[in-house]
Amino acid sequence: MPSSRHVCLTVYRGTDSRPDREKQTLRQLTIAVTLVTLLAACEAAAPVSTEVPASPSRAIKVAFVRDLSVPDDEHALPALQAARLAFETATLLDPTAAAVELEEFDLQQGTVELDEIDADPSYVGVIVAPGVDGDAAALDVDLPVVSLSGLGAGDGRQAWIRMVAPLVTVADALAARLRRSSACIFSESPPPDPLFGLLRERLPGATAQGVEPADAADAAHRAGCDTVIWAGGPDAGGEAAPGIRLAGLAFIGGDRLLDPDFLSTAGSAAEGSFALCACANVSTSTELAARRFIQDYQSEHGVAPGAYAVEGWDAAHVILRALRDSGTSRSEVGSWLDVVAAHDGLSRVYRFGTDGELVQPGSAVRIYRLVGGRWVAISST
Numbered sequence: 001m002p003s004s005r006h007v008c009l010t011v012y013r014g015t016d017s018r019p020d021r022e023k024q025t026l027r028q029l030t031i032a033v034t035l036v037t038l039l040a041a042c043e044a045a046a047p048v049s050t051e052v053p054a055s056p057s058r059a060i061k062v063a064f065v066r067d068l069s070v071p072d073d074e075h076a077l078p079a080l081q082a083a084r085l086a087f088e089t090a091t092l093l094d095p096t097a098a099a100v101e102l103e104e105f106d107l108q109q110g111t112v113e114l115d116e117i118d119a120d121p122s123y124v125g126v127i128v129a130p131g132v133d134g135d136a137a138a139l140d141v142d143l144p145v146v147s148l149s150g151l152g153a154g155d156g157r158q159a160w161i162r163m164v165a166p167l168v169t170v171a172d173a174l175a176a177r178l179r180r181s182s183a184c185i186f187s188e189s190p191p192p193d194p195l196f197g198l199l200r201e202r203l204p205g206a207t208a209q210g211v212e213p214a215d216a217a218d219a220a221h222r223a224g225c226d227t228v229i230w231a232g233g234p235d236a237g238g239e240a241a242p243g244i245r246l247a248g249l250a251f252i253g254g255d256r257l258l259d260p261d262f263l264s265t266a267g268s269a270a271e272g273s274f275a276l277c278a279c280a281n282v283s284t285s286t287e288l289a290a291r292r293f294i295q296d297y298q299s300e301h302g303v304a305p306g307a308y309a310v311e312g313w314d315a316a317h318v319i320l321r322a323l324r325d326s327g328t329s330r331s332e333v334g335s336w337l338d339v340v341a342a343h344d345g346l347s348r349v350y351r352f353g354t355d356g357e358l359v360q361p362g363s364a365v366r367i368y369r370l371v372g373g374r375w376v377a378i379s380s381t
Helices: 004-011 021-045 074-091 115-119 132-139 167-178 195-204 213-223 234-246 260-270 288-301 310-326 329-340
Strands: 060-066 100-106 123-128 145-147 161-162 183-187 207-208 227-230 249-251 274-277 343-344 349-351 366-371 376-380
Touching: 060 310, 074 100, 074 288, 100 310, 115 123, 123 310, 132 349, 145 249, 145 310, 161 366, 167 227, 167 249, 167 274, 183 195, 183 213, 195 207, 195 260, 207 213, 213 234, 227 234, 234 249, 234 260, 260 366, 288 310, 310 329
Parallel strands: 060 100, 060 123, 123 145, 145 161, 183 207, 183 227, 227 249, 249 274
Antiparallel strands: 274 366, 343 349, 366 376
Protein backbone atom coordinates (compact mmCIF):
# COMPACT_ATOMS: atom_id res chain seq x y z
CA MET A 1 0.00 0.00 0.00
CA PRO A 2 1.49 3.43 -0.92
CA SER A 3 2.38 5.81 1.85
CA SER A 4 0.26 8.90 2.50
CA ARG A 5 3.00 11.03 1.02
CA HIS A 6 3.03 8.93 -2.20
CA VAL A 7 -0.74 9.21 -2.55
CA CYS A 8 -0.57 13.00 -2.28
CA LEU A 9 2.26 13.30 -4.79
CA THR A 10 0.39 11.36 -7.45
CA VAL A 11 -2.93 13.18 -7.17
CA TYR A 12 -1.99 16.06 -9.52
CA ARG A 13 -1.40 15.45 -13.21
CA GLY A 14 -1.03 18.33 -15.73
CA THR A 15 -2.96 18.13 -19.10
CA ASP A 16 -2.17 21.44 -20.81
CA SER A 17 0.19 20.84 -23.82
CA ARG A 18 0.09 24.24 -25.55
CA PRO A 19 3.39 24.92 -27.37
CA ASP A 20 3.54 28.60 -26.41
CA ARG A 21 6.76 29.06 -24.38
CA GLU A 22 5.34 31.78 -22.14
CA LYS A 23 2.28 29.72 -21.31
CA GLN A 24 4.51 26.68 -20.75
CA THR A 25 6.55 28.63 -18.17
CA LEU A 26 3.39 29.86 -16.49
CA ARG A 27 2.04 26.34 -16.40
CA GLN A 28 5.25 24.99 -14.76
CA LEU A 29 5.10 27.73 -12.17
CA THR A 30 1.47 26.86 -11.41
CA ILE A 31 2.40 23.17 -11.07
CA ALA A 32 5.22 24.01 -8.67
CA VAL A 33 3.00 26.17 -6.45
CA THR A 34 0.28 23.51 -6.42
CA LEU A 35 2.83 20.80 -5.59
CA VAL A 36 4.18 22.77 -2.64
CA THR A 37 0.64 23.28 -1.34
CA LEU A 38 -0.15 19.56 -1.63
CA LEU A 39 3.08 18.56 0.13
CA ALA A 40 2.28 20.91 3.00
CA ALA A 41 -1.20 19.43 3.34
CA CYS A 42 0.16 15.88 3.32
CA GLU A 43 2.77 16.66 5.97
CA ALA A 44 0.09 18.23 8.19
CA ALA A 45 -2.12 15.15 7.77
CA ALA A 46 0.62 12.66 8.65
CA PRO A 47 -0.34 10.54 11.68
CA VAL A 48 1.23 11.39 15.06
CA SER A 49 3.29 8.61 16.68
CA THR A 50 1.67 7.11 19.79
CA GLU A 51 4.66 5.02 20.89
CA VAL A 52 5.52 5.18 24.61
CA PRO A 53 9.21 5.85 25.29
CA ALA A 54 10.99 2.71 26.35
CA SER A 55 11.96 2.39 30.00
CA PRO A 56 15.64 2.33 30.93
CA SER A 57 17.17 -0.99 29.95
CA ARG A 58 19.70 -1.35 32.78
CA ALA A 59 18.46 -3.63 35.51
CA ILE A 60 18.52 -2.35 39.09
CA LYS A 61 18.68 -4.92 41.87
CA VAL A 62 18.51 -4.87 45.66
CA ALA A 63 19.61 -7.82 47.79
CA PHE A 64 17.42 -8.97 50.67
CA VAL A 65 19.65 -10.88 53.12
CA ARG A 66 17.93 -13.34 55.46
CA ASP A 67 19.16 -16.25 57.57
CA LEU A 68 17.49 -19.57 56.81
CA SER A 69 19.50 -21.32 59.54
CA VAL A 70 17.66 -19.39 62.28
CA PRO A 71 14.63 -21.19 63.74
CA ASP A 72 11.33 -19.56 62.82
CA ASP A 73 12.82 -17.78 59.79
CA GLU A 74 9.29 -16.83 58.74
CA HIS A 75 9.96 -13.96 61.15
CA ALA A 76 11.51 -12.14 58.14
CA LEU A 77 8.76 -12.99 55.65
CA PRO A 78 6.44 -9.97 56.13
CA ALA A 79 9.36 -7.56 55.61
CA LEU A 80 10.43 -9.40 52.45
CA GLN A 81 6.90 -9.43 51.04
CA ALA A 82 6.32 -5.75 51.81
CA ALA A 83 9.62 -4.64 50.29
CA ARG A 84 8.95 -6.58 47.10
CA LEU A 85 5.44 -5.14 46.94
CA ALA A 86 6.85 -1.62 47.28
CA PHE A 87 9.23 -2.09 44.33
CA GLU A 88 6.51 -3.68 42.17
CA THR A 89 4.05 -0.90 43.00
CA ALA A 90 6.62 1.75 42.12
CA THR A 91 7.06 0.18 38.68
CA LEU A 92 3.31 0.13 38.08
CA LEU A 93 3.01 3.79 39.06
CA ASP A 94 5.89 4.86 36.78
CA PRO A 95 6.48 2.38 33.92
CA THR A 96 9.16 4.66 32.39
CA ALA A 97 11.40 4.35 35.45
CA ALA A 98 13.90 1.55 35.81
CA ALA A 99 12.31 -1.41 37.57
CA VAL A 100 13.92 -2.56 40.82
CA GLU A 101 14.22 -6.31 41.39
CA LEU A 102 14.49 -7.71 44.92
CA GLU A 103 16.73 -10.78 45.13
CA GLU A 104 16.95 -13.03 48.20
CA PHE A 105 20.27 -14.17 49.67
CA ASP A 106 20.74 -16.59 52.54
CA LEU A 107 23.05 -15.72 55.41
CA GLN A 108 24.13 -19.05 56.94
CA GLN A 109 26.26 -19.58 60.03
CA GLY A 110 27.45 -15.98 60.07
CA THR A 111 28.68 -15.83 56.47
CA VAL A 112 27.02 -15.26 53.14
CA GLU A 113 28.12 -15.73 49.56
CA LEU A 114 27.94 -12.08 48.55
CA ASP A 115 30.61 -12.13 45.83
CA GLU A 116 27.85 -12.13 43.25
CA ILE A 117 26.45 -8.90 44.65
CA ASP A 118 29.78 -7.11 44.91
CA ALA A 119 30.76 -8.09 41.38
CA ASP A 120 27.46 -7.13 39.80
CA PRO A 121 27.08 -3.34 39.37
CA SER A 122 23.31 -3.71 38.92
CA TYR A 123 23.04 -4.25 42.71
CA VAL A 124 22.64 -0.83 44.31
CA GLY A 125 21.85 -1.80 47.90
CA VAL A 126 21.15 -4.40 50.59
CA ILE A 127 18.18 -4.75 52.93
CA VAL A 128 19.08 -6.77 56.04
CA ALA A 129 16.12 -8.83 57.31
CA PRO A 130 14.86 -8.80 60.92
CA GLY A 131 16.73 -11.15 63.20
CA VAL A 132 19.82 -11.39 60.99
CA ASP A 133 23.35 -10.90 62.31
CA GLY A 134 23.67 -7.35 61.05
CA ASP A 135 27.47 -7.26 61.38
CA ALA A 136 28.01 -10.16 59.00
CA ALA A 137 25.37 -9.04 56.53
CA ALA A 138 26.37 -5.37 56.44
CA LEU A 139 30.13 -5.36 56.75
CA ASP A 140 30.94 -8.07 54.20
CA VAL A 141 29.60 -6.05 51.27
CA ASP A 142 30.67 -2.76 49.77
CA LEU A 143 27.11 -1.59 49.16
CA PRO A 144 24.63 0.77 50.77
CA VAL A 145 22.82 -1.05 53.60
CA VAL A 146 19.35 -0.49 55.07
CA SER A 147 19.01 -2.70 58.14
CA LEU A 148 15.77 -4.03 59.62
CA SER A 149 17.67 -6.07 62.19
CA GLY A 150 18.18 -5.12 65.80
CA LEU A 151 21.42 -7.11 65.83
CA GLY A 152 24.85 -5.82 64.91
CA ALA A 153 25.87 -2.24 64.21
CA GLY A 154 27.19 -0.05 61.46
CA ASP A 155 30.47 0.55 63.32
CA GLY A 156 31.08 3.77 61.45
CA ARG A 157 30.74 2.36 57.94
CA GLN A 158 29.38 4.73 55.36
CA ALA A 159 26.01 4.37 53.63
CA TRP A 160 24.43 2.37 56.50
CA ILE A 161 21.18 3.11 58.32
CA ARG A 162 19.03 1.09 60.72
CA MET A 163 15.27 1.61 60.58
CA VAL A 164 14.43 -0.31 63.79
CA ALA A 165 15.56 0.01 67.36
CA PRO A 166 18.53 -2.16 68.38
CA LEU A 167 17.65 -5.31 70.32
CA VAL A 168 19.39 -3.86 73.39
CA THR A 169 16.81 -1.04 73.36
CA VAL A 170 13.99 -3.61 73.37
CA ALA A 171 15.68 -5.47 76.25
CA ASP A 172 16.05 -2.21 78.18
CA ALA A 173 12.35 -1.46 77.72
CA LEU A 174 11.31 -4.92 78.87
CA ALA A 175 13.59 -4.81 81.89
CA ALA A 176 12.41 -1.34 82.88
CA ARG A 177 8.78 -2.52 82.98
CA LEU A 178 9.55 -5.63 85.04
CA ARG A 179 12.15 -4.58 87.61
CA ARG A 180 9.52 -4.34 90.35
CA SER A 181 7.94 -7.68 89.58
CA SER A 182 9.07 -11.18 90.35
CA ALA A 183 9.97 -12.30 86.86
CA CYS A 184 11.09 -15.52 85.26
CA ILE A 185 12.98 -15.35 81.97
CA PHE A 186 12.22 -18.49 79.98
CA SER A 187 13.13 -19.80 76.55
CA GLU A 188 13.48 -23.08 74.78
CA SER A 189 17.07 -24.34 74.51
CA PRO A 190 18.95 -22.88 72.79
CA PRO A 191 17.37 -19.40 72.66
CA PRO A 192 16.81 -18.26 69.06
CA ASP A 193 18.47 -14.86 69.52
CA PRO A 194 20.42 -12.84 72.14
CA LEU A 195 17.32 -11.43 73.85
CA PHE A 196 17.51 -14.09 76.57
CA GLY A 197 21.07 -13.13 77.52
CA LEU A 198 20.37 -9.41 77.35
CA LEU A 199 17.43 -9.75 79.75
CA ARG A 200 19.40 -11.93 82.13
CA GLU A 201 22.06 -9.20 82.31
CA ARG A 202 19.49 -6.48 82.97
CA LEU A 203 17.46 -8.46 85.52
CA PRO A 204 20.14 -10.24 87.58
CA GLY A 205 17.64 -11.19 90.28
CA ALA A 206 15.27 -12.95 87.90
CA THR A 207 15.13 -16.70 87.41
CA ALA A 208 16.51 -17.30 83.92
CA GLN A 209 16.53 -20.76 82.39
CA GLY A 210 15.70 -22.88 79.40
CA VAL A 211 12.52 -24.89 79.86
CA GLU A 212 10.32 -27.38 78.12
CA PRO A 213 7.28 -25.32 77.06
CA ALA A 214 4.83 -27.71 78.70
CA ASP A 215 6.70 -27.37 82.04
CA ALA A 216 6.95 -23.55 81.95
CA ALA A 217 3.99 -22.90 84.29
CA ASP A 218 5.26 -25.37 86.91
CA ALA A 219 8.78 -23.89 86.68
CA ALA A 220 7.39 -20.37 87.22
CA HIS A 221 5.33 -21.58 90.21
CA ARG A 222 8.37 -23.21 91.83
CA ALA A 223 10.42 -20.03 91.34
CA GLY A 224 7.67 -17.87 92.85
CA CYS A 225 7.31 -15.71 89.71
CA ASP A 226 4.27 -13.61 88.96
CA THR A 227 5.43 -12.77 85.42
CA VAL A 228 7.02 -14.87 82.69
CA ILE A 229 9.15 -13.13 80.08
CA TRP A 230 9.30 -15.38 77.05
CA ALA A 231 12.61 -14.84 75.24
CA GLY A 232 12.20 -17.77 72.86
CA GLY A 233 10.53 -18.56 69.58
CA PRO A 234 6.85 -18.34 68.66
CA ASP A 235 6.07 -22.08 68.45
CA ALA A 236 7.50 -22.90 71.87
CA GLY A 237 5.99 -19.69 73.28
CA GLY A 238 2.60 -20.75 71.96
CA GLU A 239 2.93 -24.05 73.82
CA ALA A 240 4.00 -22.36 77.05
CA ALA A 241 1.50 -19.48 77.14
CA PRO A 242 -1.77 -21.38 77.86
CA GLY A 243 -0.53 -22.98 81.07
CA ILE A 244 1.08 -19.75 82.26
CA ARG A 245 -2.04 -17.68 81.63
CA LEU A 246 -4.24 -20.39 83.20
CA ALA A 247 -2.08 -20.11 86.33
CA GLY A 248 -2.90 -16.39 86.49
CA LEU A 249 0.62 -15.25 85.59
CA ALA A 250 1.44 -12.38 83.25
CA PHE A 251 3.00 -13.46 79.95
CA ILE A 252 5.16 -11.03 78.00
CA GLY A 253 7.81 -11.35 75.33
CA GLY A 254 9.61 -9.84 72.39
CA ASP A 255 8.74 -9.50 68.73
CA ARG A 256 8.68 -13.25 68.03
CA LEU A 257 5.36 -13.50 69.82
CA LEU A 258 3.89 -11.49 66.93
CA ASP A 259 4.65 -14.28 64.49
CA PRO A 260 1.46 -16.07 63.34
CA ASP A 261 2.75 -19.39 64.71
CA PHE A 262 2.39 -18.13 68.28
CA LEU A 263 -1.33 -17.46 67.92
CA SER A 264 -2.02 -20.58 65.88
CA THR A 265 -0.38 -22.67 68.63
CA ALA A 266 -1.62 -20.87 71.75
CA GLY A 267 -5.11 -19.95 70.56
CA SER A 268 -7.48 -18.04 72.82
CA ALA A 269 -5.68 -19.29 75.95
CA ALA A 270 -2.97 -16.66 75.33
CA GLU A 271 -5.48 -13.80 75.56
CA GLY A 272 -4.08 -10.85 77.49
CA SER A 273 -0.43 -11.57 76.67
CA PHE A 274 1.94 -8.69 75.89
CA ALA A 275 4.71 -8.26 73.33
CA LEU A 276 7.29 -5.55 72.78
CA CYS A 277 8.45 -4.97 69.22
CA ALA A 278 10.55 -2.40 67.38
CA CYS A 279 7.91 -2.52 64.67
CA ALA A 280 4.77 -0.62 63.76
CA ASN A 281 1.23 -1.69 63.02
CA VAL A 282 -0.88 0.62 60.82
CA SER A 283 -4.09 -1.44 60.93
CA THR A 284 -5.96 1.37 62.70
CA SER A 285 -4.42 4.22 60.71
CA THR A 286 -6.72 6.52 58.77
CA GLU A 287 -3.94 7.75 56.47
CA LEU A 288 -4.62 7.00 52.80
CA ALA A 289 -1.12 5.61 52.17
CA ALA A 290 -1.46 3.20 55.10
CA ARG A 291 -4.90 2.03 53.99
CA ARG A 292 -3.65 1.40 50.46
CA PHE A 293 -0.65 -0.51 51.80
CA ILE A 294 -2.87 -2.80 53.89
CA GLN A 295 -5.27 -3.37 51.02
CA ASP A 296 -2.52 -4.16 48.50
CA TYR A 297 -0.67 -6.43 50.94
CA GLN A 298 -3.81 -8.39 51.82
CA SER A 299 -4.77 -8.65 48.15
CA GLU A 300 -1.32 -9.99 47.28
CA HIS A 301 -0.76 -12.36 50.22
CA GLY A 302 -4.20 -13.11 51.68
CA VAL A 303 -3.26 -12.01 55.21
CA ALA A 304 -2.80 -8.75 57.07
CA PRO A 305 0.73 -7.30 57.19
CA GLY A 306 2.78 -8.96 59.92
CA ALA A 307 5.60 -7.72 62.14
CA TYR A 308 8.15 -5.59 60.24
CA ALA A 309 6.02 -5.39 57.10
CA VAL A 310 5.67 -1.63 57.58
CA GLU A 311 9.42 -1.28 58.03
CA GLY A 312 10.08 -3.45 54.97
CA TRP A 313 7.85 -1.19 52.86
CA ASP A 314 9.57 1.90 54.25
CA ALA A 315 13.05 0.46 53.65
CA ALA A 316 12.22 -0.13 49.99
CA HIS A 317 10.97 3.43 49.70
CA VAL A 318 14.19 4.78 51.17
CA ILE A 319 16.06 3.09 48.32
CA LEU A 320 13.49 4.27 45.75
CA ARG A 321 13.89 7.80 47.05
CA ALA A 322 17.67 7.57 46.73
CA LEU A 323 17.35 6.32 43.14
CA ARG A 324 14.99 9.18 42.30
CA ASP A 325 16.94 11.95 44.03
CA SER A 326 20.54 10.95 43.36
CA GLY A 327 20.98 8.42 40.54
CA THR A 328 20.89 4.74 39.73
CA SER A 329 24.47 3.69 40.48
CA ARG A 330 25.43 2.14 43.81
CA SER A 331 27.89 4.99 44.47
CA GLU A 332 25.15 7.59 43.97
CA VAL A 333 22.74 5.66 46.21
CA GLY A 334 25.50 5.27 48.80
CA SER A 335 26.35 8.97 48.80
CA TRP A 336 22.68 9.84 49.30
CA LEU A 337 22.20 7.27 52.06
CA ASP A 338 25.31 8.49 53.85
CA VAL A 339 23.78 11.91 54.50
CA VAL A 340 20.04 11.20 54.76
CA ALA A 341 18.73 12.64 58.02
CA ALA A 342 15.04 11.73 57.89
CA HIS A 343 12.46 9.71 55.99
CA ASP A 344 8.68 10.06 56.18
CA GLY A 345 7.32 6.51 56.42
CA LEU A 346 3.91 4.89 56.79
CA SER A 347 3.72 5.16 60.56
CA ARG A 348 6.39 7.65 61.62
CA VAL A 349 9.16 9.96 60.54
CA TYR A 350 12.46 8.12 60.81
CA ARG A 351 15.27 10.39 61.98
CA PHE A 352 18.86 9.21 61.66
CA GLY A 353 22.01 10.28 63.46
CA THR A 354 25.37 10.65 61.77
CA ASP A 355 26.10 7.02 62.70
CA GLY A 356 23.00 5.79 60.81
CA GLU A 357 21.15 4.81 63.99
CA LEU A 358 17.67 6.06 64.83
CA VAL A 359 17.50 9.18 66.94
CA GLN A 360 15.62 8.28 70.15
CA PRO A 361 15.29 4.57 69.27
CA GLY A 362 13.15 3.90 72.34
CA SER A 363 10.26 5.72 70.70
CA ALA A 364 10.25 3.04 67.97
CA VAL A 365 9.50 0.26 70.48
CA ARG A 366 5.79 -0.42 70.79
CA ILE A 367 3.77 -2.47 73.26
CA TYR A 368 1.13 -4.85 71.92
CA ARG A 369 -1.59 -6.72 73.79
CA LEU A 370 -3.48 -9.76 72.58
CA VAL A 371 -7.17 -8.78 72.52
CA GLY A 372 -9.86 -10.84 70.82
CA GLY A 373 -7.30 -12.92 68.99
CA ARG A 374 -5.49 -9.88 67.54
CA TRP A 375 -2.38 -8.01 68.57
CA VAL A 376 -3.40 -4.43 69.34
CA ALA A 377 -0.86 -1.63 69.84
CA ILE A 378 -1.56 0.01 73.18
CA SER A 379 1.37 2.43 73.47
CA SER A 380 5.01 3.11 72.75
CA THR A 381 7.56 2.64 75.48
